[in-house]
Amino acid sequence: MVLELNYQLRRFKPSDLDGVIRVNRECLPENYTALFFINLHKRFPGTFIVAEADGEIVGYIMCRIETGIPSFKLLGIRKKGHVISVAVLPSHHRKGIGYALIREAMQAMVNYNAKECYLEVRESNLSAIHLYKKLGFETARTLRNYYADGEDAIVLAIHLPRSIE
Numbered sequence: 172m173v174l175e176l177n178y179q180l181r182r183f184k185p186s187d188l189d190g191v192i193r194v195n196r197e198c199l200p201e202n203y204t205a206l207f208f209i210n211l212h213k214r215f216p217g218t219f220i221v222a223e224a225d226g227e228i229v230g231y232i233m234c235r236i237e238t239g240i241p242s243f244k245l246l247g248i249r250k251k252g253h254v255i256s257v258a259v260l261p262s263h264h265r266k267g268i269g270y271a272l273i274r275e276a277m278q279a280m281v282n283y284n285a286k287e288c289y290l291e292v293r294e295s296n297l298s299a300i301h302l303y304k305k306l307g308f309e310t311a312r313t314l315r316n317y318y319a320d321g322e323d324a325i326v327l328a329i330h331l332p333r334s335i336e
């Protein structure tokens with residue numbers, strides 16, 4: 172789980188809460204209450220992962236395991252991993268942390284028996300879209316007016332193999 176000399180990925184623990192909230196507020200307009208983070212962690216501890224550098228939380232990903240129709244075949248139901256929020260502090264961008272966080276979360280979703288991973292992203296968020304495409308995500312559909320400010324979301328999804336290479 173060691174990324175570079177100074178970065179480490181590990182599971183979230185409740186004492187990381189302030190650091191995660193700081194990253195969330197600095198990076199995204201979608202912010203959550205402390206209880207929201209803690210509840211997600213309680214329900215799906217394996218898919219809540221932080222990136223730490225020199226004792227500081229510099230990134231996180233938190234997800235939910237859901238049951239629903241697949242993003243592409245739209246037939247039957249299956250377990251799906253839903254990325255609720257992922258962010259890396261701007262001072263640590265382009266070091267591979269976002270990529271590593273998502274890969275780690277995808278492996279954790281496999282451990283929960285999820286068959287796909289999906290997420291919503293603002294259509295203007297080209298850096299995130301580049302990252303997801305690099306990981307192999309494909310566009311499933313568009314959600315009109317998904318965000319509070321009226322922006323559309325693109326739903327991206329990827330099939331999860333039994334283990335993430």
Ligand SMILES: CC(C)(COP(=O)(O)OP(=O)(O)OC[C@H]1O[C@@H](n2cnc3c(N)ncnc32)[C@H](O)[C@@H]1OP(=O)(O)O)[C@@H](O)C(=O)NCCC(=O)NCCS
Nearest residue numbers: 198257258259264265266267268269270292298299301302
């Ligand atoms: C999206 C985000 C998590 C990426 O984190 P990161 O650690 O900088 O990403 P990585 O260094 O792992 O980048 C991996 C790949 O993603 C793509 N990418 C990342 N940032 C990019 C940018 N600004 N422009 C173009 N491509 C980018 C590239 O393909 C990159 O590979 P490369 O560096 O070899 O070219 C980060 O920009 C962020 O926190 N943004 C604000 C919050 C956010 O938008 N979250 C997603 C909401 S859906």
